[in-house]
């Protein structure tokens with residue numbers, strides 16, 4: 001029997017690409033350029049499986065074909081708000097993701113951002129590299145203490161819980177949680193966390209607020225001017241979830257007028273384009289979507305896709321089916 005035809009839309013870790021080549025009739029994206037919507041539409045008529053990432057905007061336009069050859073979009077990444085669920089269902093395409101394997105590294109990066117913005121690490125590095133450091137002094141680049149402060153976590157799934165573990169057990173932080181559903185009391189107890197009903201309840205209580213909810217239409221601009229106004233004037237906002245969760249124009253205004261202490265972002269609405277509003281803010285740390293970017297995790301994400309594909313083509317239900 002012919003091997004299934006598989007398209008990988010970006011370069012993946014070599015060990016994973018090698019395994020895919022072993023098992024399937026694979027086309028790799030050796031130039032590592034994102035596909036255009038028309039290339040994506042064409043791919044859906046040719047390949048049995050397409051393996052996309054967050055850089056593929058798989059909206060209704062990119063899936064606007066009468067019938068698909070593709071039966072599965074085995075996404076590399078846990079977030080899949082770049083895939084239009086209704087259009088995938090219309091074409092009868094299954095979607096899988098890669099949870100679990102990136103939770104620790106994404107949580108590590110949320111802690112990195114929290115520490116960077118509170119302790120002014122970005123300012124300090126820029127000053128030093130610009131040759132502007134004149135030496136130690138008691139009043140130089142004074143930041144905010146992180147240890148022992150209150151951290152609000154919006155969205156208490158796997159990544160949110162890993163952040164809580166680090167913040168509570170490593171930094172002695174008090175954890176407050178807001179989540180769509182009631183969190184199991186045993187899970188809350190692991191980090192001495194308290195769940196509140198609404199984001200409005202959470203924001204005024206916290207010195208740091210970290211976002212760990214999914215992106216997509218439901219959470220678009222979840223953090224807007226009204227909610228930013230509820231944060232303490234010296235509190236920090238951290239986002240390793242999805243750019244669209246924050247109204248970036250409102251955030252830039254809050255940073256510009258110092259109504260919050262600062263923000264640290266790993267994800268952006270319309271990335272890799274960064275809003276000029278944000279680029280002008282100096283109480284802001286920005287990283288280029290590095291949440292899962294470690295060798296161990298990027299390989300594990302790839303092998304999780306391999307597992308999902310093996311189940312799918314073996315006639316079993318993939319463990320990570322999301323659509």
Ligand code: 8YV
Pocket residue numbers: 052053054055076077078079080102106241290291292293
């Ligand atoms: C991934 C992420 O690298 O998994 C996610 O949802 O945000 C990142 O860690 C990226 O999405 C890959 O598609």
